[in-house]
Amino acid sequence: MADNTQIIDLYTELAQNPKKDFGWDKGLVNAKAHGYKQEWIDVIDSKVWEFCAAVGNPFEKAEIKKGDTVLDLGCGAGVDILVSSLLVGDEGKVFGVDITPKMVEIASKHAKEINAKNVKILENSFDNIDLEDECVDIVISNGAINLTSCKESVFAEIYRLLKPDGKIFFADMIDISEPSSCNIEQSSCCSNDGEEDWANCVAGTMKEGELIELIQKAGFKDVVCTGHTHYTTAKTTKGATFKATKATKIVFSELRKAH
Numbered sequence: 056m057a058d059n060t061q062i063i064d065l066y067t068e069l070a071q072n073p074k075k076d077f078g079w080d081k082g083l084v085n086a087k088a089h090g091y092k093q094e095w096i097d098v099i100d101s102k103v104w105e106f107c108a109a110v111g112n113p114f115e116k117a118e119i120k121k122g123d124t125v126l127d128l129g130c131g132a133g134v135d136i137l138v139s140s141l142l143v144g145d146e147g148k149v150f151g152v153d154i155t156p157k158m159v160e161i162a163s164k165h166a167k168e169i170n171a172k173n174v175k176i177l178e179n180s181f182d183n184i185d186l187e188d189e190c191v192d193i194v195i196s197n198g199a200i201n202l203t204s205c206k207e208s209v210f211a212e213i214y215r216l217l218k219p220d221g222k223i224f225f226a227d228m229i230d231i232s233e234p235s236s237c238n239i240e241q242s243s244c245c246s247n248d249g250e251e252d253w254a255n256c257v258a259g260t261m262k263e264g265e266l267i268e269l270i271q272k273a274g275f276k277d278v279v280c281t282g283h284t285h286y287t288t289a290k291t292t293k294g295a296t297f298k299a300t301k302a303t304k305i306v307f308s309e310l311r312k313a314h
């Protein structure tokens with residue numbers, strides 16, 4: 056089970072000490088390796104990139120337009136929020152959500168420093184977000200959804216917040232362990248069940264196919280893994296990017312009324 060105290064402690068530490076080695080890649084070099092564009096790197100201050108713990112590049116496939124409303128789940132210190140702010144322009148809006156108060160404080164500061172007036176950061180858990188139904192065009196996320204044990208509730212919340220036909224583009228860690236090749240004694244070395252590694256993006260990872268199924272069950276269509284990244288947090292994990300579209304639920308009572 057995810058332990059939010061452990062998660063908040065770790066990401067408070069990252070917020071206070073971005074140069075510390077946590078055992079996983081971060082910073083500008085990592086962002087460049089994921090293909091973050093030079094035009095964003097030129098505009099966003101180098102100290103903001105130091106905090107970036109991206110496991111992939113959700114913008115590679117994201118169809119974000121001027122005027123869109125974007126929501127970033129688990130926004131951390133805000134690199135993806137600032138990139139989104141550039142993409143949606145003054146006529147668009149960007150919301151960031153993070154459970155770690157220190158990350159919310161730093162992301163808000165970074166948005167203020169770049170004069171991004173279209174940005175608002177909320178201190179919420181991503182299964183209970185203080186926004187109205189169907190107010191978002193695009194949801195993005197980077198290395199965060201694996202950190203919760205209630206993933207069904209997260210995708211239900213994303214479904215509630217997206218406008219009809221709204222889309223999600225996210226990067227996250229997936230479980231690539233092969234239990235069939237393990238014997239019982241060895242199984243702990245090739246599975247991601249250890250409680251201790253939730254905060255480090257290991258224990259909460261899911262197999263690619265299981266994650267796709269879970270997103271489909273939440274009411275999304277065209278759910279696709281768009282690629283794998285070089286990122287890893289353990290021998291049994293790998294970064295991956297996904298996209299999905301909110302499908303319209305058929306309400307049978309309304310269908311009956313219409314006939």
Ligand SMILES: C[S@@+](CC[C@H](N)C(=O)[O-])C[C@H]1O[C@@H](n2cnc3c(N)ncnc32)[C@H](O)[C@@H]1O
Binds near residue numbers: 128
């Ligand atoms: C690995 S960091 C990634 C941050 C950012 N997306 C990036 O690319 O740099 C994960 C973030 O998710 C946040 N987080 C973890 N669990 C959360 C939850 N249940 N609700 C909201 N935020 C959460 C953490 O506080 C942390 O800032």
